[in-house]
Amino acid sequence: MKIKAAVLNGLHQPYEIEELELSEIRDDEVLVRIVASGMCHSDDVVRQGYTEYQMPIVLGHEGSGIIDKVGKNVVGYEPGDHVVISFAYCGHCDSCLTGLPASCDDWNHLNFHGKRKDDTPYLTKSDGTPVTRFFGQSSFSTFAVVSPSSLTKVDKSVDLRLVGPFGCGFLTGSGTVFNGLRPEPGSTIAIFGTGAVGLAAMMAAKISGCTKVIAVDIHDHRLELAKELGATHTINSKNADVKEAILELTHGKGVNYSVDTTGVNAVVRNSIDVLAVGGSVAPVAAAREMEINTTNDFTMQNRNLVGARMGKAVPQLSIRQMVDFYKAGNFGFDKLAKFYTFDKINEAAEESLSGKVIKPILIMDETYAPEA
Ligand SMILES: [Zn+2]
Ligand SMILES: [Zn+2]
Structure with a gap:
């Protein structure tokens, strides 16, 4: 045809x-x-x-x-x-x-x-x-x-024009939190990069009951939107020391979870450094090779590095879930x-x-x- x-x-x-x-x-x-x-x-x-x-x-x-x-x-x-x-x-x-x-x-x-x-x-x-x-x-x-x-x-009351991104970007962002990191209620999380993937991760963190959802980006207009969508705190990394700012927000402990959606080595580095003892980081974006010290960065701190390809999602389950969260006004x-x-x-x-x-x-x- x-x-x-x-x-x-x-x-x-x-x-x-x-x-x-x-x-x-x-x-x-x-x-x-x-x-x-x-x-x-x-x-x-x-x-x-x-x-x-x-x-x-x-x-x-x-x-x-x-x-x-x-x-x-x-x-x-x-x-x-x-x-x-x-x-x-x-x-x-x-x-x-x-x-x-x-x-x-x-x-x-x-x-x-x-x-x-x-x-x-x-x-x-x-x-x-x-x-x-x-x-x-x-x-x-x-x-x-x-x-x-x-x-x-999806049921016919759902606006089909909006839901295509549930198949990739939003699936990856929300799945990284729901299926990869699985934050418990009351935990804290930092999301680096507030594009579609980062914002979906942030909304999922909010739904999961994270009490501090910290969005980090270099664009103020994006951080404003992050706030509207549920970030409790925002940091513009252009004019702030991210690590210091996050320590300050978390009583000097660091966050329990972090997600990198930028793939920029210096930012990935930050997403590891801001973790509390026992914290977990999920690098989502395609990154270049970089150096980490497995002992100091992970073992000594009991930290975890979590891989979550496409948000570890089964599309048929996760997409339906996102539609329901959207209908409930949470996404x-x-x-x-x-x-x-x-x-x-x-x-x-x-x-x-x-x-x-x-x-x-x-x-x-x-x-x-x-x-x-
Ligand atoms: Zn995609
Ligand atoms: Zn197969």
């Missing part, structure tokens, strides 16, 4: 909206009409060439939409279902069976191979050039063929979002990169309106 997609034809190029051919679904696949898609930094990472992909490619991995067609072996989904699209996983390897589907044995193939296992492409140009699929979805598009393992159903992520029509994708990418907008969301289906 013919679809419209934002194609990246080469590194550092702008997105170009083109008509592409999307392959028919197979028996174990689902066709989703995309209503909206969040833009995430991982999309831009590809555009800037930090990870290598075969171009042309259609990016986008925070899609939400309405199921159009279901393969005959797919159970539990039908046309008309409203869905959020997250990563794909096999469902039967050891990682999947132990609740860590983001570490699925088949993860790379299912999400990043860009074609089917038999090497047939999902997307092609009119001249036959294959176009790489991204993150198991390629949601910068009017339609996507996906695995049912990527799908989470005000809509304050981070700005809508753009699909043709404004390059503007959206720019405003995201400059830090002006935290979570740009592209609207592919302008006729969509949430059910009352």
